[in-house]
Amino acid sequence: MDVDTLLAKRVRELRKSRGYALDKLAELSGVSRSMISLIEREETSPTAAVLNKLADALGVTLASLFSDESRSVPEQQLARLSEQQVWKDPASGYVRRHVSPSGYASPIELVEVTFPPGQSVAFENALRNVVTYQQVWMLEGEMEITAGEQTWHLQSGDCLAMELGQHIVFRNPTRNQARYAVALTTPSFISRRP
Structure with missing residues (x-):
């Protein structure tokens, strides 16, 4: 599809x-x-x-x-590269690949992002309806990530963990493409911290 x-x-x-x-x-x-x-x-x-x-x-x-959760296929434990959903953001040109097997009951979702040089994306949600934890692992290149008032400069191999829920900006300040993996979880048993 x-x-x-x-x-x-x-x-x-x-x-x-x-x-x-x-x-x-x-x-x-x-x-x-x-x-x-x-x-x-x-x-x-x-x-x-x-x-x-x-x-x-x-x-x-x-x-x-x-993730097409309405498909009438059994849970898949393996997501072949050719079956993974790939989407390109029309504003920034970043490419997002949904890596996790579709429909598999897991508390973790994996995404791979390829981010073009000089581009940025801002996520505005200050308050989220879903508690979501995210880790960003830099595979290639460099990224600047700003969450609220704090900015981190990530280089290849670095990993940043955060709870989503504030203004977040992803920016590639270099002239080279960046590639990173994102692991997301939304554990229902964890309540929002004060």
Whole structure:
């Protein structure tokens, strides 16, 4: 399934399963009703920032929007490279590969990101509906990650752990492509720290 088709289907299914009209999801996410409608009709490719807002309002992780949980296939323990969903952010050009096997019951989701030189992406959600922990492991190149008031400069081999829930900016300040792995978890038994 084409990634834009999958995203349209997932947003629509999640919205309807929660009983949200377009107006309600727009109110909860801060994304316009018309933009959500365009996404659901596959008439636009949403940016990473828009998808993050929608995922948060729907109470899921961004990575789960790329997983076709409605397929009637048994859980897969192996995700072959050729079967992994790949998506390109139309705003920054970063490429996101959903590495984890689709539908496998695991508290961890793995994503690989290839980030173009000189580009940045900002995630605005200050308060999240889903507690999400993330670790970013630099495989190649360098990235600057700013969460709230703190900025880290990551180089190849470095790993940064954080709880999502504040303004976060990913920026590649170099002239070279960067590549990193992201591990996400949303443990239901962990409550938000004060």
